[in-house]
Amino acid sequence: MNLNEVHNVYFIGIGGIGMSAIARYFNALDKNVAGYDKVSKPLTDELIQEGINIHFTDDILKIPLEFKNKENTLIIYTPAVPKKHTELNYFIDQGFEIKKRSEVLGMLSQEKRCIAVAGTHGKTTITTMISHLMRQSRIGCNAFLGGISKNYKTNYLLDKESKYVVVEADEFDRSFLKLNPQKAIITAVDADHLDIYSDENDLKEAFKQFINQIHSGGKLIIKAGLNFNIPQRKDIDIYTYSLNTNSDFKAENIRIENGLYVFDFVGICGRIDNLKLGLPGLLNVENAVAAIAMASMSGVHNDEIFNALGRFKGIQRRFDYQVYQENFVYIDDYAHHPEELKASISSAKELFRIKKITGIFQPHLYTRTRDFAEEFAKSLDLLDEIILLDIYPAREEPIAGVTSKIIFDNIKNQNKTMCTKAELMDVLKNKKPEVLMTLGAGDIDEFVEPIKKFFT
Numbered sequence: 001m002n003l004n005e006v007h008n009v010y011f012i013g014i015g016g017i018g019m020s021a022i023a024r025y026f027n028a029l030d031k032n033v034a035g036y037d038k039v040s041k042p043l044t045d046e047l048i049q050e051g052i053n054i055h056f057t058d059d060i061l062k063i064p065l066e067f068k069n070k071e072n073t074l075i076i077y078t079p080a081v082p083k084k085h086t087e088l089n090y091f092i093d094q095g096f097e098i099k100k101r102s103e104v105l106g107m108l109s110q111e112k113r114c115i116a117v118a119g120t121h122g123k124t125t126i127t128t129m130i131s132h133l134m135r136q137s138r139i140g141c142n143a144f145l146g147g148i149s150k151n152y153k154t155n156y157l158l159d160k161e162s163k164y165v166v167v168e169a170d171e172f173d174r175s176f177l178k179l180n181p182q183k184a185i186i187t188a189v190d191a192d193h194l195d196i197y198s199d200e201n202d203l204k205e206a207f208k209q210f211i212n213q214i215h216s217g218g219k220l221i222i223k224a225g226l227n228f229n230i231p232q233r234k235d236i237d238i239y240t241y242s243l244n245t246n247s248d249f250k251a252e253n254i255r256i257e258n259g260l261y262v263f264d265f266v267g268i269c270g271r272i273d274n275l276k277l278g279l280p281g282l283l284n285v286e287n288a289v290a291a292i293a294m295a296s297m298s299g300v301h302n303d304e305i306f307n308a309l310g311r312f313k314g315i316q317r318r319f320d321y322q323v324y325q326e327n328f329v330y331i332d333d334y335a336h337h338p339e340e341l342k343a344s345i346s347s348a349k350e351l352f353r354i355k356k357i358t359g360i361f362q363p364h365l366y367t368r369t370r371d372f373a374e375e376f377a378k379s380l381d382l383l384d385e386i387i388l389l390d391i392y393p394a395r396e397e398p399i400a401g402v403t404s405k406i407i408f409d410n411i412k413n414q415n416k417t418m419c420t421k422a423e424l425m426d427v428l429k430n431k432k433p434e435v436l437m438t439l440g441a442g443d444i445d446e447f448v449e450p451i452k453k454f455f456t
Contacts, residue, residue: 001097003107004029006074010067011035012088013078014054015044017155018101018170021144022076024156025108027052034064036087043148058086070096076104079173080395102170105144106178109167112142115294116179118169118210119187119223120203121340122287125279126185127168128315129291131157134164136308137300141166147334150313164298172196174206182215183297185290186222190339195367195396204228221249221293223286239268241293243286249293251285261285265292265305272302276310280319281347317445319344322452329355329435330455332448336364336441338375345382348435358385358433360424360447362440363407364392366399370406377410383437386416387427392442425450 009026013019014035020043027033027050034053037044044054055062067073075091075098091098109116117127124146131143132151140162145155169176169184172193189207191200208231214220216235222228224240224247240247244254249267256262257276263285265272277288292305314320323330329352335344341361348357361380363369369376369391380386388404388411408418419427424447438444438451 001074001099001107003074003104006031006072008032008034008067008069008073009076010063010073010091011076012085012091013037013081014047014052015039015041016078016080016101017043017146017148018105018144018168019076019078020044020047021156022101022104022108023047023052024050024154025144025158028156028158032066034067036062060087060090063087063090068094070094073097074099074104076101082395100173100175102173102175102178105167105175106180108144109165109179109181112165113163113183114179114181115141115164115166115183115185115298116169116176116181117166117185117187118171118176118207119185120171120190120192121337121343122187122283122290123168123170123185124315124334125284125287125318126187126291126294127166129288129309129312130294131166132312133291133295133300133305133308134162134166134298135159136311137295137304139164139299144168145315146170147315147318149315151311169210171203171206176210177206177213179210180213180215181218183219183294184210184214184221185294186211186220186226186228187287187290188223188339189226189228190337191371192337192368194371195365219297221290221297223290239293241286241290243282243289249289251289254282254285263288265289267293267296269293269296270302272306275306278310278312279314280351281343282350283343283347284319319347322448323456325456328433328455330451331435331437332445333437333439334441335439336368338372338379341376341379341439342382344437344439345379348437349382352435355434356384357435357437358387358431359383359437359439360387360389360444362389362392362421362438362442362444363404364441365394366391366396366402369404370399370402373406374410376407377412380407380411381413383413384415385431385433386411386413387424388416388418389424389440389444390420392440392444394442421447425454428454 015037134141143157146168241249
């Protein structure tokens with residue numbers, strides 16, 4: 001299928017972060033774009049302002065008439081949409097051209113030199129960093145991001161002159177196996193998405209397949225020390241990165257100056273001294289090492305990297321400061337896996353060593369809660385005070401016996417509370433947090449504005 005010849009593109013689940021980026025791509029090409037999503041949110045509001053027709057009721061009658069012409073209409077859906085979805089089944093029954101988001105991203109990435117960032121953690125930050133470093137250089141890039149860049153206020157970057165496209169390679173639903181990149185990064189291979197993969201080994205086999213799909217003559221940069229047997233390919237160059245251990249790319253002389261991390265980048269392609277990074281947490285210094293290595297290998301000059309990194313503002317909902325006052329700090333973070341929670345909370349403890357840290361966590365998915373209840377509890381125990389919400393189900397149906405309580409019962413810290421979303425603001429009225437964190441990938445971000453309003 002030639003995507004350039006498609007006139008109408010209809011999205012089922014258009015408000016998803018990956019779906020909306022592709023919608024913006026087609027909209028930028030002056031295609032006729034419309035779609036459905038379950039709920040209205042700031043991202044769908046932005047898409048509507050950009051001229052995309054969106055409705056929020058699963059109703060065939062809501063589909064604009066021109067999108068019922070199957071001769072020149074492409075339907076794109078996310079696997080998060082339930083199989084009984086009325087609109088999706090209408091298009092299936094009528095014989096429309098229907099593709100998953102991952103299939104379309106794979107097709108789009110073939111049109112450019114593809115840089116793909118995979119891994120169970122950190123890929124959104126690194127993808128966005130690489131995109132920023134390249135965007136601020138003479139190389140330029142197109143990008144499909146898994147979060148909203150604070151620098152560009154979007155999850156899609158268009159540069160018709162650049163030969164590069166940077167994409168986030170998502171392991172959910174084995175989506176990243178639709179990609180055949182020229183260059184790739186792997187950040188982590190921890191057990192996750194066990195509703196898709198039979199076990200951790202099955203997940204690792206998928207990552208091995210992803211590596212085997214890198215173009216001959218390509219490059220792979222992988223985090224040093226992963227419990228993962230890298231497929232031996234003599235036709236690609238394989239490098240390692242780390243924070244400061246023995247690897248091909250690393251950081252040296254890490255220090256904090258005026259509230260910012262400053263470090264020296266050292267790699268096989270040279271070194272860049274006194275780099276400044278405005279993001280908190282040593283994990284983000286490590287993420288920056290990977291992003292700098294990839295940008296450098298793609299032709300970005302050292303002076304361009306030096307200047308651009310200092311201007312990198314981060315990503316919405318990734319350790320995202322909402323309030324930063326002397327007596328109250330509020331951070332919103334997308335962390336939804338035990339390792340991500342550990343990294344985010346540890347960063348807060350590192351920055352605010354003498355302050356009490358309160359975290360509100362909303363578990364995401366019944367299967368993830370079931371599979372990692374003990375690990376979630378260990379990560380949450382790093383907090384001084386814990387408020388635990390109900391599970392956000394997303395695409396899943398309930399599982400008997402799986403509730404937030406199985407995490408709650410494993411938390412050793414007795415300074416813990418479990419409540420519903422409806423009760424949360426009342427619970428917070430009795431608290432005086434010094435540092436407050438909202439954590440999770442569900443709809444917990446709906447509380448950001450109410451919390452800011454209440455405490456400031």
